[in-house]
Amino acid sequence: DVKVTQSSRYLVKRTGEKVFLECVQDMDHENMFWYRQDPGLGLRLIYFSYDVKMKEKGDIPEGYSVSREKKERFSLILESASTNQTSMYLCASSSFWGGDSYEQYFGPGTRLTVT
């Protein structure tokens, strides 16, 4: 079974702090993704990565950066947390071969509150 884990289920941070959200997958997947989920706005893609050290912006990258130094690990970084970044953050991964990407699997999510 695919397993995607996230470093924290709940996190409370102060405005201006630097925040790291970690995601690890154990299926040797090439693709990894960060989404955020907000009431009324649904799930929106922040960033994704298709290989080590490679990244692409999603729909809402402002205020975020990412790091992928190892294939199994994808980190989301909030350089200076703000209250409008209070949200549920979901990490996902999928395989990619033959020029196509496949089923995405999600981690349990991190509920981040910025005060």
Next chain:
Amino acid sequence: GIQVEQSPPDLILQEGANSTLRCNFSDSVNNLQWFHQNPWGQLINLFYIPSGTKQNGRLSATTVATERYSLLYISSSQTTDSGVYFCAVRPISGGYNKLIFGAGTRLAVHP
């Protein structure tokens, strides 16, 4: 960009009832997934079904890609089926690997 519409937005059932959830999408896709989001927020994979029909226990799904819709069937519903059901698609044109999610169907199953 592609639009994904789910219906109904809300559904209330008595335990044991059957239901059908619908997902319409506005452009051609090469990936369609159904998820169940549990009360703790985790997205559970139900089906990866770009086309055809699949069954898993009391759940089944059908995607008719040429007509741009997918259906999720829940039979003999149980209280543990409660939560939000999402349809998500990956468009053939543009969007790279991104999944586009519908707004979800919120299901409440009462004993």
